[in-house]
Amino acid sequence: MDATHLDTFIDALIDELTPVPAPEDDADRRLCHLLDSPRRVLDEQPLLAVLVAAVTARNLLDHVIAQAVAATERMGIPARKQLRSGADLLTSLGVAPGAAHRAARVGRAAHTLPALTRAQRLGGVGIEFADAVGKGITHIDNRVPLSEEDRAKVVTKLMIQTTPAQVAEKARAMAIDKAGAQPEDDQSVPVAENSDLNEMTVVVTEEGRVAATFDVDALTGEELLTALDPLCRPIPLPDGSPDPRPVGKRRADALGQLVRTYLSHSHRPMSGGVLPHVSLIRPAAAGFVDTLGFTGPVSAVTADLITCDSTLGTVIVDGNGAPLDVGRSERLFTPAIRKGLAVRDGGCAHPGCGRPVSWCDAHHIIPWGSDGTTSIDNGVLLCRRHHTAIHHGGWQVYLGPDRHPWFIPPHKPGEAEPAHLRSHARRTMTDLPTAA
Ligand SMILES: [Zn+2]
Numbered sequence: 038m039d040a041t042h043l044d045t046f047i048d049a050l051i052d053e054l055t056p057v058p059a060p061e062d063d064a065d066r067r068l069c070h071l072l073d074s075p076r077r078v079l080d081e082q083p084l085l086a087v088l089v090a091a092v093t094a095r096n097l098l099d100h101v102i103a104q105a106v107a108a109t110e111r112m113g114i115p116a117r118k119q120l121r122s123g124a125d126l127l128t129s130l131g132v133a134p135g136a137a138h139r140a141a142r143v144g145r146a147a148h149t150l151p152a153l154t155r156a157q158r159l160g161g162v163g164i165e166f167a168d169a170v171g172k173g174i175t176h177i178d179n180r181v182p183l184s185e186e187d188r189a190k191v192v193t194k195l196m197i198q199t200t201p202a203q204v205a206e207k208a209r210a211m212a213i214d215k216a217g218a219q220p221e222d223d224q225s226v227p228v229a230e231n232s233d234l235n236e237m238t239v240v241v242t243e244e245g246r247v248a249a250t251f252d253v254d255a256l257t258g259e260e261l262l263t264a265l266d267p268l269c270r271p272i273p274l275p276d277g278s279p280d281p282r283p284v285g286k287r288r289a290d291a292l293g294q295l296v297r298t299y300l301s302h303s304h305r306p307m308s309g310g311v312l313p314h315v316s317l318i319r320p321a322a323a324g325f326v327d328t329l330g331f332t333g334p335v336s337a338v339t340a341d342l343i344t345c346d347s348t349l350g351t352v353i354v355d356g357n358g359a360p361l362d363v364g365r366s367e368r369l370f371t372p373a374i375r376k377g378l379a380v381r382d383g384g385c386a387h388p389g390c391g392r393p394v395s396w397c398d399a400h401h402i403i404p405w406g407s408d409g410t411t412s413i414d415n416g417v418l419l420c421r422r423h424h425t426a427i428h429h430g431g432w433q434v435y436l437g438p439d440r441h442p443w444f445i446p447p448h449k450p451g452e453a454e455p456a457h458l459r460s461h462a463r464r465t466m467t468d469l470p471t472a473a
């Protein structure tokens with residue numbers, strides 16, 4: 038079946054789904070009748086048969102959708118409807134964006150992958166798997182151009198894999214293998230160093246987290262690792278015990294630091310004439326939650342952290358999303374006060390830390406919203422990790438009689454309060470010999 042020869046299939050499908058007063062014998066042979074008068078299936082064999090049939094039907098229908106959406110693109114139908122692509126057409130029919138793009142991608146690639154298309158037509162190949170094979174071929178072809186014959190062989194090798202992830206892994210291995218077998222050519226850039234192949238995806242997950250994958254050339258990778266390396270160092274806890282963070286967590290924390298350092302620099306591209314900053318959008322009316330521009334709703338605790346920090350902005354909006362107030366300037370620590378804090382704290386003041394001044398948020402000891410002032414005696418420099426420990430992690434900070442910040446470790450209500458800690462000399466991430 039080809040996308041342009043769907044008529045017979047569609048006729049059969051319509052016949053199948055149209056309720057007709059048929060003779061008793063084959064009345065319940067129609068799909069719609071089966072759905073209307075379900076029988077309880079309790080035995081293993083029939084139940085498994087139902088599963089197999091349903092999965093096969095799903096694979097077939099996904100194949101038909103992919104073929105049909107590619108056909109609409111060839112005929113220019115999305116453009117006539119002011120849509121960018123067949124994927125948008127599917128989205129307008131209620132298909133989730135990821136699935137819509139996948140269907141369009143698989144449909145477009147179908148004519149170059151006849152063996153795969155034949156298998157899909159038999160209902161034995163799911164669309165996720167077909168998509169992985171198509172992507173695998175593109176991955177290899179980008180690195181080592183494939184002849185028609187090679188392509189068929191590669192498809193066969195990819196199709197014997199069991200899962201889409203294994204298909205992708207096999208494709209990467211084959212690309213490396215084929216590139217290694219290429220004759221040496223002085224002009225060609227080695228795959229590892231070819232920045233044309235660089236790729237990065239960033240998605241906001243259903244939980245509102247941000248997940249990313251990337252694949253970059255050796256030099257860009259080297260730069261990234263060089264930037265991350267010193268920021269990944271383990272930092273002992275205030276009592277000197279080892280940093281409990283696993284390496285993956287330390288690496289992610291380091292990435293956050295890189296981004297914040299970048300955002301705090303003024304030499305960077307503008308967006309709409311202003312330097313892009315993280316903005317918290319805060320509805321004036323009660324009963325609405327605060328949101329961030331890219332990632333959506335955030336909890337009150339995180340909103341407090343954002344409004345506490347002078348480098349992040351808050352925009353108060355009315356019921357229609359129009360800004361009312363762009364934040365009172367007194368909330369922000371002035372350069373003079375920050376300089377004073379830098380002299381007193383010498384970096385993150387949390388005992389044992391000491392991350393440099395330029396990485397630190399200025400935390401309001403008494404929140405600005407609770408009448409806390411923006412002054413040296415109500416401010417303390419904290420790196421993002423320890424700023425978060427105060428807002429989210431149960432740590433408390435106050436200004437001691439020596440006019441230096443003192444910290445109270447987290448403890449359960451009713452428990453004896455642990456000893457208070459002052460910034461001390463065991464500071465890891467600082468150039469200064471001792472604590473401030
Ligand atoms: Zn704070």
Ligand SMILES: [Zn+2]
Pocket residue numbers: 385386387390391392419420421422423424
């Ligand atoms: Zn710190």
